[in-house]
Amino acid sequence: MVETIIIFLIIGLIITGILGYPVLINWRRSRLKDRPFPPLWNAIIENNLPIYPRLSPSERRRLQGHIQVFLAEKQFIGCRGLQLTQEMKLIVAAIGCLLLLNERGKYFPKLRSVLIYPSAYLVNETTSIGNYVVEERRVARLGESWTRDQVVLSWEQVKRDTCNWQNGHNVVLHEFAHQLDQEDGKAEGVPILQRNSDYPIWAQVMTEEYQQLCHDVERGIKTVMDSYGATNPAEFFAVATETFFEKPHQLLKKHPALYEQLQSYYQLDPVQWA
Numbered sequence: 342m343v344e345t346i347i348i349f350l351i352i353g354l355i356i357t358g359i360l361g362y363p364v365l366i367n368w369r370r371s372r373l374k375d376r377p378f379p380p381l382w383n384a385i386i387e388n389n390l391p392i393y394p395r396l397s398p399s400e401r402r403r404l405q406g407h408i409q410v411f412l413a414e415k416q417f418i419g420c421r422g423l424q425l426t427q428e429m430k431l432i433v434a435a436i437g438c439l440l441l442l443n444e445r446g447k448y449f450p451k452l453r454s455v456l457i458y459p460s461a462y463l464v465n466e467t468t469s470i471g472n473y474v475v476e477e478r479r480v481a482r483l484g485e486s487w488t489r490d491q492v493v494l495s496w497e498q499v500k501r502d503t504c505n506w507q508n509g510h511n512v513v514l515h516e517f518a519h520q521l522d523q524e525d526g527k528a529e530g531v532p533i534l535q536r537n538s539d540y541p542i543w544a545q546v547m548t549e550e551y552q553q554l555c556h557d558v559e560r561g562i563k564t565v566m567d568s569y570g571a572t573n574p575a576e577f578f579a580v581a582t583e584t585f586f587e588k589p590h591q592l593l594k595k596h597p598a599l600y601e602q603l604q605s606y607y608q609l610d611p612v613q614w615a
Contacts, residue, residue, distance in 0.1 A: 370410045370448075373406070373409045373410045373413055374406030374407075374409060374410060375406075376409055378402075378405040378408075378409070382405075382408075382427075382431055383405070385427075385428050385431050385432070386408075386431060386432070386435045389428075389431075389432045389435075389503050390432070390435050390436060390503065390506075391503070391506040391507075392439070392506060392586070392611075392614050393435070395614040395615075396614060400442055403442055403444070404435065404438055404439065404442060407438035407441045407442070407448075408431065408434045408435055408438050410448055411434045411437065411438055411448060412430060412431075412434050414448060415434075415449075415452060415453065415454065415455055416453060416454045416455070417429075417430050417433075417454070417455050417457065418454055418455070418456045418457070419457055420456050420457060420458045420459075420462070421458050421459055421462065422459070423457055423458060423459045423496060425457060429457065429496060429499075432499065432503065433455060433457070433494065433499065433513055436499075436503075436511065436513040436514060436517075437449075437513055437514075437517040439514070439586060440514070440517055440518065440521060440582070440607065442607070442608075442609055443606075443607055443608035443609060444608075447524070449517065449520045449521070449524075450524065451488070451489065451490060451520070451523065451524065452490060452491070452492060452520055453490040453491065454490060454491045454492075455491070455492050455493075455494065456491055456492070456493045456494070457493075457494050457495075457496050457499075458493070458494070458495050458496065459495075459496055459497060460495050460496070460497040460498075461481040461482065461483055461495050461497070461498070462481070462482060462493070462495065463479050463480065463481055463482075464479070464480060464482055464485075465477055465478075465479060466478055466479075466480045482495075483495040483498040483512050484498065484512040484513075484515065484516045485516065486516040486517070486519035486520050486523065486528075488523045488526060488527075488528060492516045492517065492520060493516075494512055494513065494516065495512065498512045499512060499513060506587055507587050507588060507615075508587065508588075509565070509566065509567055509580075509583055509584045509587050509588045510567065510583060510587075511583045511586070511587060514579075514582055514583045514586055514587075515579045515580065515582070515583050516579070518578060518579040518582035518583070519575065519579050521533075522575055522578055522579070528575040529574055529575055530547060530551070530573075530574030530575045530576075530577055530578040531543065531544070531547075531574075531578075532578070532606065534606065539605070542602070543602055543606075546598045546599060546601075546602050547574065547577070547578070547599075547602065548574075549598075550577070550581070550596060550598070550599045551570075551571075551574055551577045554566060554568075554570050554571045554577065555571045558571040559571075565584060565588060565591045565592055565595045565596065566580050566581060566583075566584045566592075567580050567583070567584075581599060581603060582603065585600065585603045585604075585607070585611060586611050589610075589611035589612045589614075589615055590612060590615055593612055
């Protein structure tokens with residue numbers, strides 16, 4: 342009898358070691374998604390995320406589930422004396438989880454903490470200016486995404502962006518798009534796609550669109566996307582994501598191939614919400 346119990350315990354430990362971890366995570370996430378969404382949370386999101394009332398009922402429910410998982414799994418840290426509130430966490434989670442409506446279900450796996458400053462913050466930036474000379478300077482930032490484990494945001498900018506939805510600028514969408522791009526450990530404007538066959542067309546369209554943006558910015562031509570997207574391919578993907586969610590009609594009209602790639606990747610069509 343004792344030997345039988347020991348055998349079952351060993352088998353249980355083996356199964357847990359091989360399968361239990363992801364199984365338990367998925368089970369826990371399913372439980373979180375199934376929880377009733379607090380009416381107060383719903384009101385906060387309605388008041389701060391202009392696109393929220395335009396989502397379909399199923400999209401809204403999926404977003405609510407993702408928000409509950411996100412809040413349970415990610416740590417929020419107030420910086421420079423900022424006292425974080427549930428409203429702040431909800432707004433950031435709601436915007437960031439818009440990128441997850443396609444049910445990929447990884448929840449920004451490398452992300453551990455979201456650091457929020459009251460406003461712009463200063464960092465030391467080191468740049469090479471040639472001939473082995475390095476220059477260090479203090480620069481102000483509104484947000485950044487680390488390949489290791491953190492996203493940093495300015496709360497003042499988050500609020501400004503929610504009040505000016507449809508202008509194509511959104512620090513939360515931007516930095517969480519970087520998180521998607523960085524899932525494979527590199528920030529190069531190529532997130533993990535569904536199929537290997539998707540990469541060639543992605544590379545072709547994104548390269549052409551990036552080069553076109555660089556050309557237009559260099560010549561002072563007005564563009565749908567912010568000129569910051571011409572910085573490098575990683576910033577182009579982040580800026581294109583902001584534009585896709587905030588200015589879908591303009592992006593579809595001016596850059597249909599780019600819109601199609603983003604629509605396929607996010608498995609969403611924001612034109613329907615506009």
